[in-house]
Amino acid sequence: MCGIMGYIGPKDAAEIVIGGLECLEYRGYDSAGIALAEGHKIGISKCVGSVANLKTQLEKCSLSGKMGIGHTRWATHGGVTRENAHPHVDPDGKVVLIHNGIIENFHELGEEFAKKGVRFVSETDTEIAALLISSLYRDDPLLAIREACGRLRGAFAFVILFADIADRYYCVRKGPPLVLGAAGGEAFCASDVTALLPYTNNVLFMEDEEIAELSAEGIVLYGFDGLRKEACPHLVDWDASMTSKGTYPHFMLKEIEEQGSVLRRTLTGRLENGVIGLEAEFPFSEDARLFRRIHFVACGTSCHASAVAGRLADRYTGLDVRVETASEYRYGNVICDKHTLAVFVSQSGETADTLAAASLAQARGARCLAVTNVVSSSLGREVGSVLELRAGPEIGVAATKTFMGQLAALTLLTLWISKRKGLLAPQEEKRLCAELARLPAKVEDILARGEDVRKIAERYKGLPAFLFIGREASYPVAMEGALKLKEISYVHAEAHAAGEMKHGPIALLNERMPVVAVVPKDGIYKKMLSNIQESRARRAPIITVASRGDEDIRRFSNDSLFVPETEEEFTPFLTVVPLQLFAYHLASILGREIDRPRNLAKSVTVE
Numbered sequence: 001m002c003g004i005m006g007y008i009g010p011k012d013a014a015e016i017v018i019g020g021l022e023c024l025e026y027r028g029y030d031s032a033g034i035a036l037a038e039g040h041k042i043g044i045s046k047c048v049g050s051v052a053n054l055k056t057q058l059e060k061c062s063l064s065g066k067m068g069i070g071h072t073r074w075a076t077h078g079g080v081t082r083e084n085a086h087p088h089v090d091p092d093g094k095v096v097l098i099h100n101g102i103i104e105n106f107h108e109l110g111e112e113f114a115k116k117g118v119r120f121v122s123e124t125d126t127e128i129a130a131l132l133i134s135s136l137y138r139d140d141p142l143l144a145i146r147e148a149c150g151r152l153r154g155a156f157a158f159v160i161l162f163a164d165i166a167d168r169y170y171c172v173r174k175g176p177p178l179v180l181g182a183a184g185g186e187a188f189c190a191s192d193v194t195a196l197l198p199y200t201n202n203v204l205f206m207e208d209e210e211i212a213e214l215s216a217e218g219i220v221l222y223g224f225d226g227l228r229k230e231a232c233p234h235l236v237d238w239d240a241s242m243t244s245k246g247t248y249p250h251f252m253l254k255e256i257e258e259q260g261s262v263l264r265r266t267l268t269g270r271l272e273n274g275v276i277g278l279e280a281e282f283p284f285s286e287d288a289r290l291f292r293r294i295h296f297v298a299c300g301t302s303c304h305a306s307a308v309a310g311r312l313a314d315r316y317t318g319l320d321v322r323v324e325t326a327s328e329y330r331y332g333n334v335i336c337d338k339h340t341l342a343v344f345v346s347q348s349g350e351t352a353d354t355l356a357a358a359s360l361a362q363a364r365g366a367r368c369l370a371v372t373n374v375v376s377s378s379l380g381r382e383v384g385s386v387l388e389l390r391a392g393p394e395i396g397v398a399a400t401k402t403f404m405g406q407l408a409a410l411t412l413l414t415l416w417i418s419k420r421k422g423l424l425a426p427q428e429e430k431r432l433c434a435e436l437a438r439l440p441a442k443v444e445d446i447l448a449r450g451e452d453v454r455k456i457a458e459r460y461k462g463l464p465a466f467l468f469i470g471r472e473a474s475y476p477v478a479m480e481g482a483l484k485l486k487e488i489s490y491v492h493a494e495a496h497a498a499g500e501m502k503h504g505p506i507a508l509l510n511e512r513m514p515v516v517a518v519v520p521k522d523g524i525y526k527k528m529l530s531n532i533q534e535s536r537a538r539r540a541p542i543i544t545v546a547s548r549g550d551e552d553i554r555r556f557s558n559d560s561l562f563v564p565e566t567e568e569e570f571t572p573f574l575t576v577v578p579l580q581l582f583a584y585h586l587a588s589i590l591g592r593e594i595d596r597p598r599n600l601a602k603s604v605t606v607e
């Protein structure tokens with residue numbers, strides 16, 4: 001949450017910082033700001049709204065510099081106002097600072113300063129950090145930062161300019177991510193590697209409790225104890241073209257359409273000649289027979305992918321399966337020991353609750369695995385063992401292609417464990433592998449008919465609410481469909497296990513509340529038909545997501561979205577696609593800001 005970009009070098013810092021912020025806008029977009037240093041003169045410009053507003057504002061003033069820091073905000077403390085936008089400055093103008101995270105003791109510290117007569121300009125928790133560092137600063141910036149960090153509680157990534165230092169700026173990490181890069185007399189920092197890709201893909205992921213000094217000479221790293229640390233850069237195999245929208249109107253549509261190739265990439269090398277092979281990536285293969293439990297822990301869309309995997313694990317692994325949202329898992333009294341395989345699923349690898357849950361499971365001795373799109377993310381580094389999604393950078397706030405990658409990676413993992421436990425017969429493995437290999441083409445087949453989904457979305461554009469239903473693995477798909485719809489179209493949508501309808505939700509139904517039923521031809525199909533009939537009897541319009549060839553379903557539906565047939569274990573790979581498209585088209589018809597839905601940020605780095 002919140003995007004940060006910093007630069008020092010021979011070029012115009014404004015252009016580079018603004019470019020970086022545009023790339024990071026998916027992390028927050030309620031206000032934006034920039035500080036540019038020209039010698040010892042620091043100029044600041046900030047505004048409410050998007051980075052585009054900031055850019056326009058900058059064009060009208062004469063700010064410039066070869067060193068600059070910028071911020072795009074997702075408000076936590078304090079409303080969306082210009083005063084609360086970053087950067088923040090201490091009253092003496094010595095320290096200019098931007099922040100991602102939450103400072104938990106800002107009230108106590110604020111009272112201390114208030115007693116000394118300091119008046120605060122903003123309502124943020126950030127201003128206190130600028131004040132504190134400034135109050136501790138004599139002539140040693142590192143010492144002042146270290147002392148301030150010793151007094152601050154909570155999570156913070158800071159980028160700091162000192163007015164009397166014209167040739168360096170500082171980064172601090174305790175919690176939220178910061179990535180650094182240096183090349184040819186330039187040094188950059190950003191919240192996410194995607195912003196650095198136009199300049200370098202040789203990057204340094206800051207560790208917790210590190211301070212970095214960035215100058216034309218490069219990057220020098222220190223621990224919070226003040227000792228120098230060795231910098232270990234990573235080569236990232238993404239390039240800048242992957243973060244461009246190309247000719248698509250939105251990143252979300254581009255990413256939905258990439259799903260066939262994402263599936264191919266995720267399966268490649270892990271599925272050969274009808275055999276699943278995860279030896280290289282799953283370090284616990286030898287222990288598989290000793291596992292008693294498997295936990296899938298994640299948030300949001302990643303949790304829905306986990307719930308699909310949980311059902312597969314129930315069926316194939318013989319383990320006690322638990323699927324939990326990370327924010328609940330970490331506070332529950334979970335049995336989690338060396339007989340537990342704990343799988344943490346996160347697109348970004350930066351979600352604060354998922355990270356905290358992973359630390360807890362590690363401390364309790366569980367075997368932990370991260371399933372993430374960003375191997376070098378905090379989660380990847382914390383957990384050590386990583387199964388990579390290989391989806392490429394996802395920019396749209398609503399996760400789509402990474403859900404597909406997660407389904408594939410988690411399916412492979414689950415079947416691999418089953419195999420290692422001696423529960424997956426070779427014939428069965430062959431059958432499942434053959435169908436997995438056919439899925440990318442089937443996904444592309446659905447995408448080729450995307451226009452049909454748009455026509456259906458058009459018919460439902462005026463309705464205030466939707467109810468999604470499904471059973472077994474189609475239930476998490478229904479949840480994902482409802483989540484996509486509400487987050488980008490702002491239309492109320494909720495999902496229920498179809499069997500639960502008559503225990504309450506059915507009371508909501510009338511002719512203005514469509515039911516979206518995920519009803520592929522599977523073992524529970526007949527039961528779903530009964531639930532659809534019950535909904536029809538309450539005059540709800542019915543939209544079904546069904547298997548192609550199921551002509552009967554038309555009799556019970558106002559509209560149907562068909563997907564190719566597949567093995568019943570794999571229906572979520574296909575049924576989710578029309579739901580993503582439905583949400584996308586409805587939001588587009590309603591004129592929503594699809595890639596930047598209100599109140600949301602892609603990377604949720606606060607708890």
Ligand code: F6R
Pocket residue numbers: 299300301302303345346347348349350351354397398399400483484487602603604
């Ligand atoms: C929904 C969405 C969120 C994320 C959630 C977890 O479209 O994107 O619900 O799935 O914030 O994020 P990661 O997977 O990065 O941990």
